[in-house]
Amino acid sequence: MQPVPYLFFNGTCEDAFLFYASVFGNAPDFMRVKGSPMEEHLPPEAANAIMHASLKIGSGQIYGSDDLDPTPGAAMAGCNVMVELPDADTARQHFDALSKGGEVRMPFEAHFWTPGFGAFTDRFGIRWMIGTEDGAP
Structure with a gap:
């Protein structure tokens, strides 16, 4: 499952x-x-x-x-799509492409837990987190 x-x-x-x-x-x-x-x-x-x-x-x-609900609602919020990619270079490429035209909430960079992670809301209102599969730097 x-x-x-x-x-x-x-x-x-x-x-x-x-x-x-x-x-x-x-x-x-x-x-x-x-x-x-x-x-x-x-x-x-x-x-x-x-x-x-x-x-x-x-x-x-x-x-x-x-959304086919006849009552209009707020943009989707409170949830993020998390995608882990094999390495920081690949993850950065995907981060840059997906975030274009959106709003970056956390720039893609190295952190204590990973060589690369960033978060943004794309131009369609969907929240994403992009990181790497490999371990800490």
Whole structure:
């Protein structure tokens, strides 16, 4: 059993997953509202919304969806997607790519527990932590 982060977006799920795919090098899978049993329960403008998306990242994956709740809510908060990469150079490359256009909360740098770690909120409002698999410096 492995937990899978499920991310919710305000209509930008497809853009976000295509962006994440460009960084991690895997193609996302999308399931749209159109053609699903959900289509009859939602307004016509929701037909192209993403009902479910998945993207493989290393040996794990992330899922996502456009938030189809008719009551608009706040941006997703209180959760971070943590990705550990093999070394500091690779982790920094992913940190730089994913954080572009977002807000860096903790710059990527060496810490007492790792050769590299940083945290940010990406341009889609998703909070990330990027670190390394290798041990302390």
